[in-house]
Amino acid sequence: MADTSLSGAPVARELDRLTIERGKPKMVVSDNGRELTSNALLTWADHARVDWHYIAPGKPMQNAFIESFNGRLRDELLNETLFTSLAHARVALGCWRADYNDARPHSQLGWRTPSEFAFTFHPRRDLALRYAKGSAPAPVAPTAQQGIPTARSELTAG
Numbered sequence: 001m002a003d004t005s006l007s008g009a010p011v012a013r014e015l016d017r018l019t020i021e022r023g024k025p026k027m028v029v030s031d032n033g034r035e036l037t038s039n040a041l042l043t044w045a046d047h048a049r050v051d052w053h054y055i056a057p058g059k060p061m062q063n064a065f066i067e068s069f070n071g072r073l074r075d076e077l078l079n080e081t082l083f084t085s086l087a088h089a090r091v092a093l094g095c096w097r098a099d100y101n102d103a104r105p106h107s108q109l110g111w112r113t114p115s116e117f118a119f120t121f122h123p124r125r126d127l128a129l130r131y132a133k134g135s136a137p138a139p140v141a142p143t144a145q146q147g148i149p150t151a152r153s154e155l156t157a158g
Contacts, residue, residue: 006035027051029062029063031060
């Protein structure tokens with residue numbers, strides 16, 4: 001999302017869109033930017049019942065994944081492009097995002113693109129399949145093998 005300034009309301013709308021598309025996260029981890037600490041975002045997290053964790057100020061390594069992504073975005077697009085307008089920035093960002101998500105395989109995703117990986121993840125379907133056989137949780141360990149009892153495996157009354 002490119003704009004001259006971002007408030008919490010458009011971020012909350014985007015989170016609503018993503019929640020419908022991908023399912024609700026258990027937690028969001030973010031820095032302490034003003035668009036992420038606004039009343040709109042706090043209200044969204046409360047209504048959506050999503051935990052929100054802020055990294056400690058001055059500790060970007062507490063959110064290393066996004067810092068790595070931000071560095072790549074900065075190196076590949078922001079430092080290389082002289083934007084002539086907000087519209088130009090939006091188009092360039094859209095092209096970069098399409099390349100990053102749809103054309104570029106990522107090693108951490110098994111050499112799939114993020115779009116290919118996201119296509120395999122269906123939280124509503126996975127949740128439905130998990131409880132299709134009943135409401136009991138899955139066993140922690142495999143069940144014992146059935147076999148012919150032997151003297152070593154039987155208890156004797158004494």
